[in-house]
Amino acid sequence: MPAETEMAARQARRRRQLRLVGRYVLLSALAVIVLFPIYITVVNSLLRPDQIAARPPSLFPTDPQWGAYPDAWTDGHMGRYLLNSVIVTTAIMVGQVLLAILAASAFAFLEFPGRRVLFVVFLATMMVPFEVVFFTNYQTIADLGLLNTYGGLVLPFLATGFGAFLLRQAFLTVPTDLRDAAAMDGYGHWRFLWRVAVPLARPTVAALSVFAFLSAWGQYLWPLVATNDEKARTVQVGLAQLRDTSLNDINVTFAGVVLASVPLIILLLVFQRQLVRGLTAGAVKG
Amino acid sequence: MSRARSSTLQATVVLAAVLTLMVLPGGAGVAAAQSVKCPVKALARASGPVEIVMWHSMNRANEETLQRLTNTFNASQSAVKVQLLNTTSYRDTFTKFRAGLSSGELPDIVQLEDTALQGVIDSRSVVPIGACVKADSYDTKDFVERVLDYYTVGGTLYGMPFNVSNPVLYYNKQAFQKAGLDPNTPPKTLADVRSVSEKLVTSGATKSGYSIKLDPWYLEQWLAKAGKPYVNNGNGRDKRATAVAFNTKAGREIFTWLDSMVDDKLALNTGPPEGNIDNLLAIGAGNSAMTIDTSANLGTILQVLGSGQFPNVTVGVAPMPGPSGKGGVLVGGAALYIPKASSPEKQAAAWEFIKFLNEPSSQAEWSVGTGYVPNRALALDEPVLKAAWAKTPEYKVAYDQLVSGVNNVATAGPVIGPYREVREAVVNAMTRMLTQGVDPKSALADAASTANDQIESYNARVG
Numbered sequence A: 001m002p003a004e005t006e007m008a009a010r011q012a013r014r015r016r017q018l019r020l021v022g023r024y025v026l027l028s029a030l031a032v033i034v035l036f037p038i039y040i041t042v043v044n045s046l047l048r049p050d051q052i053a054a055r056p057p058s059l060f061p062t063d064p065q066w067g068a069y070p071d072a073w074t075d076g077h078m079g080r081y082l083l084n085s086v087i088v089t090t091a092i093m094v095g096q097v098l099l100a101i102l103a104a105s106a107f108a109f110l111e112f113p114g115r116r117v118l119f120v121v122f123l124a125t126m127m128v129p130f131e132v133v134f135f136t137n138y139q140t141i142a143d144l145g146l147l148n149t150y151g152g153l154v155l156p157f158l159a160t161g162f163g164a165f166l167l168r169q170a171f172l173t174v175p176t177d178l179r180d181a182a183a184m185d186g187y188g189h190w191r192f193l194w195r196v197a198v199p200l201a202r203p204t205v206a207a208l209s210v211f212a213f214l215s216a217w218g219q220y221l222w223p224l225v226a227t228n229d230e231k232a233r234t235v236q237v238g239l240a241q242l243r244d245t246s247l248n249d250i251n252v253t254f255a256g257v258v259l260a261s262v263p264l265i266i267l268l269l270v271f272q273r274q275l276v277r278g279l280t281a282g283a284v285k286g
Numbered sequence B: 001m002s003r004a005r006s007s008t009l010q011a012t013v014v015l016a017a018v019l020t021l022m023v024l025p026g027g028a029g030v031a032a033a034q035s036v037k038c039p040v041k042a043l044a045r046a047s048g049p050v051e052i053v054m055w056h057s058m059n060r061a062n063e064e065t066l067q068r069l070t071n072t073f074n075a076s077q078s079a080v081k082v083q084l085l086n087t088t089s090y091r092d093t094f095t096k097f098r099a100g101l102s103s104g105e106l107p108d109i110v111q112l113e114d115t116a117l118q119g120v121i122d123s124r125s126v127v128p129i130g131a132c133v134k135a136d137s138y139d140t141k142d143f144v145e146r147v148l149d150y151y152t153v154g155g156t157l158y159g160m161p162f163n164v165s166n167p168v169l170y171y172n173k174q175a176f177q178k179a180g181l182d183p184n185t186p187p188k189t190l191a192d193v194r195s196v197s198e199k200l201v202t203s204g205a206t207k208s209g210y211s212i213k214l215d216p217w218y219l220e221q222w223l224a225k226a227g228k229p230y231v232n233n234g235n236g237r238d239k240r241a242t243a244v245a246f247n248t249k250a251g252r253e254i255f256t257w258l259d260s261m262v263d264d265k266l267a268l269n270t271g272p273p274e275g276n277i278d279n280l281l282a283i284g285a286g287n288s289a290m291t292i293d294t295s296a297n298l299g300t301i302l303q304v305l306g307s308g309q310f311p312n313v314t315v316g317v318a319p320m321p322g323p324s325g326k327g328g329v330l331v332g333g334a335a336l337y338i339p340k341a342s343s344p345e346k347q348a349a350a351w352e353f354i355k356f357l358n359e360p361s362s363q364a365e366w367s368v369g370t371g372y373v374p375n376r377a378l379a380l381d382e383p384v385l386k387a388a389w390a391k392t393p394e395y396k397v398a399y400d401q402l403v404s405g406v407n408n409v410a411t412a413g414p415v416i417g418p419y420r421e422v423r424e425a426v427v428n429a430m431t432r433m434l435t436q437g438v439d440p441k442s443a444l445a446d447a448a449s450t451a452n453d454q455i456e457s458y459n460a461r462v463g
Helices: A003-045 A049-053 A068-075 A078-109 A115-125 A130-143 A150-157 A161-172 A176-184 A189-200 A202-217 A221-226 A235-242 A250-280 B003-023 B028-034 B060-076 B090-103 B114-123 B129-135 B145-150 B173-178 B190-203 B217-225 B249-263 B278-284 B295-305 B344-358 B360-370 B377-381 B383-391 B393-403 B419-435 B440-462
Strands: B050-056 B080-086 B109-113 B160-165 B167-172 B210-212 B267-269 B290-294 B315-319 B332-339
Touching: A003 A068, A003 A250, A049 A250, A049 B295, A068 A078, A068 A235, A068 A250, A078 A115, A078 A150, A078 A161, A078 A189, A078 A202, A078 A235, A078 A250, A115 A161, A130 A150, A130 A221, A130 B090, A150 A221, A161 A202, A176 A189, A189 A202, A202 A250, A221 A235, A221 B090, A235 A250, B050 B060, B050 B090, B050 B344, B060 B080, B060 B344, B060 B360, B080 B344, B090 B109, B090 B114, B109 B114, B109 B344, B114 B332, B114 B419, B129 B332, B129 B344, B145 B160, B145 B393, B160 B295, B160 B344, B167 B173, B167 B278, B167 B295, B167 B393, B173 B190, B173 B315, B190 B249, B190 B290, B210 B249, B210 B278, B217 B249, B217 B419, B249 B267, B249 B419, B249 B440, B278 B290, B278 B295, B290 B295, B295 B315, B295 B393, B315 B393, B332 B344, B344 B360, B360 B377, B360 B383, B377 B383, B383 B393, B419 B440
Parallel strands: B050 B080, B050 B109, B210 B267, B210 B290
Antiparallel strands: B109 B332, B160 B332, B167 B290, B167 B315
């Protein structure tokens, strides 16, 4: 290879390497910023309260105190509350996804009068803040006698305009040729939906599932108001009971936060790839 | 008496009662409240143990103490059985309570914070404790007067104060010594705090003298100390408050004092109050030697600062310094209310439990276990409290503050509907003044106008 092109090739390689290093540095910095609060939460759950109060604060537990975790488990009633949270959140997730699939399929694949208007109405519900419907929902649930039950915790959250919107967009990307082909093969709407459309939209369905799970898991005010005892209370209420205005056992509060996050982290790890694909699905054409 | 005369007499009595009710001051809420009775004798009618539920916001160690007291009560008699429900925080408890007003899901006792008083009155949903006191001829002679005054509006005692706290001065005795000051003579007035801070700074004992947490109650407490009301209409107690009364010379003096201390580098601004303990940590770090914080934190402070982490700190606790005047420190904490929705037997049962919690021995145990101040003087004779206070006399400071000074309309404390929003306006004003260089007069005026808007819209909503 002539000398100039060799030098040019080397320069190009170096530039690529520099860009790579730069990218890694930037990503590491962002990762530190994002992960630091989580890291500190875990660290603080292993420190003594006066170590947490120390300035400058410790960044690493040289003498980890594991005692905060059993305390958080009992004081925050984590056993029962985690179980309730998992049941309620899973029910909400499954319900939301199913109903979103059905609604989205109607908007994407069926023709009926008022379709556009109805879809806009669905979208409009996304603009109503939760606080506005809070008391009315509470009254409805109370009248139905569902206070302090799983039903009362799940029912108001089974349908969201967001889910219908997200999946409609995903279903609209199903090529019409495919639909025609399926119609020619004798597929009705129902079979087409579950055999063709949903598998194609799997990343979006996964993304919606995770989103539904996350928002349901984080609910606090509704479970607090709609439940009266351990029977149906969820983990966020338990966390609030660990909250203290003074420093006395703040490491227990941190331990509670870690315990309450464990199911979320497991879920995210399991669905990670689907989630990323679902979120970036529309980004690349063709 | 003949029939005709007795019915005339009855009619006259009824007419007199109606006219009296119409003439009484206060809105419909107050008149209605005075006609609500407390069925203290209803317990005798009950066939078995009456089960009642109490919603509270005590967490962790405080909850344990409350549960212990409840267990003692349940074990000591068989007419009433109390079940506690932790509803996590004062604010969330009030939300849950309000939601319950529409569905009927209400407890038989609810613990609500001091600032919720007007909201509770406006909900028209509680049996005023004063009615129970009257019906049962309950002796409240030794109760701390200011504490009962706080929850008395329009002549009616609405809630029974349960956990009482107030702000005290925390200071570093070692820093005082280093600056050549007497560690046992803490400052009493704002001028004292200023001169002490000057000595601390010039001697190099600490970087600044005082750490300021941007707490809205600086204005509330210091106006009370100066003997001035916070809102109009008798601090909201003669009639519903319609405007704030802090945009006055006294209020401006307070704001100016805070501003000049920070400007002259004699005080540190350590930020907004939510969960913030930086004002205390500043003492530990040697950046300041004094701060004001709630007496309810005393236990933690003694534990943390005494853990050996801060060897240069010896904690001193003193009455809250403030402007001079015919006033005193305000009551803080929460009180117990009995919702009207409960059956008469449950209301009577609730009253029995409240009476138990008021027993001197209960109040002593409660105070020792939590650091709250007892609401009556007889508790001070209890051996367990005497011993605790002998061992750690710092705990006594908050109590002494409550029984010293004058008991008047200013020290009874303000009753405000949108209390939280008014406090927000004051905190915003303090923030703007101390961090953005707004002058004290304008900052205070802004706070007053925002607060008045909030009060107006609240009053319009409630009618």
